[in-house]
Amino acid sequence: GQNIDQPTEMTATEGAIVQINCTYQTSGFNGLFWYQQHAGEAPTFLSYNVLDGLEEKGRFSSFLSRSKGYSYLLLKELQMKDSASYLCAVRDQEYGNKLVFGAGTILRVKS
């Protein structure tokens, strides 16, 4: 089966750096996505990792270790608008490549 774990909530201060972790268990890993979802809005794509290592995109970076079943999303220079839910999602070839989402991490940025 598939299991994706993320912390439920995190709080950080404006201007700081925060790391949101995601661990997963899948039989046929075929890529990991991070999405951002503001309250009442649709999820928007942040990053994609399929090979080990760090992918950087502006203030956002995502890291993957396939051997450890582990990823993290790093947000730098936090802004109030970064307050949102962050969803980790994994593609599993054993399940027809469908995208399985974690429950999401609610990030609250305080001033």
Add this chain to the structure above:
Amino acid sequence: KAGVTQTPRYLIKTRGQQVTLSCSPISGHRSVSWYQQTPGQGLQFLFEYFSETQRNKGNFPGRFSGRQFSNSRSEMNVSTLELGDSALYLCASSSGAGGGYEQYFGPGTRLTVT
């Protein structure tokens, strides 16, 4: 390019009724996936269509069905509605199926079953 559109945006139905939701993908996208989002269960995969064929199906009862048309537009239908079907139904499109294809989500249809 216009984004993914979903209609209707809000819907109130009575238990036992049936409902049809519509999704128009981004122009040129041939893959459409449907998800149910609830506070308790998060985002749950319903099904994925590519070129009018269902490629994948989630663990939902047979009351949930869908289809995709030749223009890539997709519909999902829920029959014999139950209170637990109240949720946000999200549609996402991508240019390809599986792999690293990024999914673009529509605004969703908020379904309330009373």
